[in-house]
Amino acid sequence: MIYFLLFYNSLNIDFKNSYEFYNNLVNYVSRNGNVLNSLNTERINFLGVYDVIKDIENFNNIEKLITKEDKIFLFTLGGDGTLFNSLSLIKKKFNSDLSIFVFPINFGSKGFYCFYNKKLINDIPNFLELIIDDYKQSKFLKGFFLKLVLKDKIEYFIGDIVIKNKISHKPTKIKYYINNCINYIEELADGLLIFSKFGSTGYFLSLYGIFIDLDIDDLIGITFIAPHSIKYKPQIFKNKEIYIENIDKNELIIIKDGLILNDFIHYQEKIKVELDNSFFYLMGKTNIFDKWYKTFYI
Numbered sequence: 001m002i003y004f005l006l007f008y009n010s011l012n013i014d015f016k017n018s019y020e021f022y023n024n025l026v027n028y029v030s031r032n033g034n035v036l037n038s039l040n041t042e043r044i045n046f047l048g049v050y051d052v053i054k055d056i057e058n059f060n061n062i063e064k065l066i067t068k069e070d071k072i073f074l075f076t077l078g079g080d081g082t083l084f085n086s087l088s089l090i091k092k093k094f095n096s097d098l099s100i101f102v103f104p105i106n107f108g109s110k111g112f113y114c115f116y117n118k119k120l121i122n123d124i125p126n127f128l129e130l131i132i133d134d135y136k137q138s139k140f141l142k143g144f145f146l147k148l149v150l151k152d153k154i155e156y157f158i159g160d161i162v163i164k165n166k167i168s169h170k171p172t173k174i175k176y177y178i179n180n181c182i183n184y185i186e187e188l189a190d191g192l193l194i195f196s197k198f199g200s201t202g203y204f205l206s207l208y209g210i211f212i213d214l215d216i217d218d219l220i221g222i223t224f225i226a227p228h229s230i231k232y233k234p235q236i237f238k239n240k241e242i243y244i245e246n247i248d249k250n251e252l253i254i255i256k257d258g259l260i261l262n263d264f265i266h267y268q269e270k271i272k273v274e275l276d277n278s279f280f281y282l283m284g285k286t287n288i289f290d291k292w293y294k295t296f297y298i
Contacts, residue, residue: 001041001043001070001071002041002044002072002073003044003045003046003047003066003073004026004044004045004046004047004073005072005073005074005075006018006022006025006048006049006050006074006076006077007049007050007074007076007077008049008076008082008107009051009052009053009079010053011053011078012078012079012107012108013077013078015049017121018049019049021121021124022075024124025075026046028125029044039135041071045065052076052082052085052086052089068096068097068098070098071099071101072090072098072099072100072101074086074087074090074103075103075104076103076104076105077107077118077121078104078107078108078111078114079109079111079114080108080110080112080198081257081258082104082108083102083104083113083114083158083282084157084158084159084198084258085257085258085259086102087100087143087145087156087158088145088257091156091278092154092156096278097277098278099281100280100281101140101281101283102280102281102283103131104116104282104283105118105120106118113198113282116130116131116284130284131283134283134284135283139283139284139285140281140285141215141281142279142280142282143198143279143280143281143282144275144278144280145157145158145275145276145278145279146161146194146196146220146276147273147275147276148254148256149272149273149274150271151269153263155256155261157256157257158199158257159195159196159198159257160193160199161193161254161256161257162191162192162225162255163191163192163252163253163254163265164190164191164252164255165248166250166253171190171226171228172188172189172190172191172246172250173187173188173248174187174191174224174245174246174247175244175247176192176242176245177243178237178241178243180241180243186247187224187227187228187232188227188228189224189226189228191225191226192222192224192244193221193222193225194220194221194242194244194273195220195221195222196219196220196221197214197216197219212236217279218239218275219237219238219239220236220237220239220242220274220275221235221236222234222235222237222242223235240274241272242273243270243271244270244271244272244273245270246265246266246269247267252264253265254271
């Protein structure tokens with residue numbers, strides 16, 4: 001069975017337009033059996049429309065409906081932040097391996113990973129024809145979830161997390177080490193950035209950092225932000241556990257894919273970041289290098 005689910009960002013598009021698109025999608029699919037045949041499924045269920053800014057509790061226990069054999073077709077209206085946070089919310093809610101195919105429609109300022117034009121929401125037949133074709137031809141980027149462990153709490157993210165001083169514009173002392181290694185790296189810096197291949201585009205744009213090939217699945221990058229030492233260099237690791245410790249007397253905040261978490265990292269407290277073993281499929285893959293070039297150089 002396939003489930004259709006829509007997330008939108010109310011900062012980019014209002015509920016009225018989001019719901020109208022979703023309602024038109026539901027009506028068209030319900031009236032056209034060819035959609036079921038094309039997707040090779042006997043039934044499509046519709047899970048509703050949600051604002052990604054609101055709390056995950058709005059899901060109303062839908063996790064009880066879905067099994068590992070089912071597929072989720074996730075539609076997002078917004079930019080990359082909406083895309084990333086929608087995926088993280090679903091992963092946190094279900095906390096299991098699901099087949100998630102995401103079709104991101106670009107309503108953001110850049111939307112580097114949102115491959116579908118926003119004009120398509122007014123042309124449901126062509127939109128469905130396009131996504132079905134992409135699905136059947138496996139036109140996707142395979143992405144992975146990153147897992148953040150703080151005490152007994154788990155959060156998931158896609159692009160990056162930033163760790164910085166709770167006191168704005170004040171540098172902080174942080175150290176990190178890899179896989180329980182006795183050697184560690186310690187710096188006074190404006191913060192610490194941990195990023196995936198999806199977060200490397202933002203890192204490149206804001207800090208002129210490393211751009212990771214999007215066809216590589218299991219790399220994690222880490223760098224201090226504006227370190228006070230000229231010796232430090234960014235690092236890329238393949239499928240490693242990264243431990244970060246606060247060695248500053250001030251509390252540290254965590255910004256996950258652009259959203260500030262309510263939890264702080266206290267003095268001498270540690271967090272762990274690692275790859276999760278579950279994937280999602282980012283549909284509508286285009287020529288990534290061309291889009292990268294046009295985004296950052298033109």
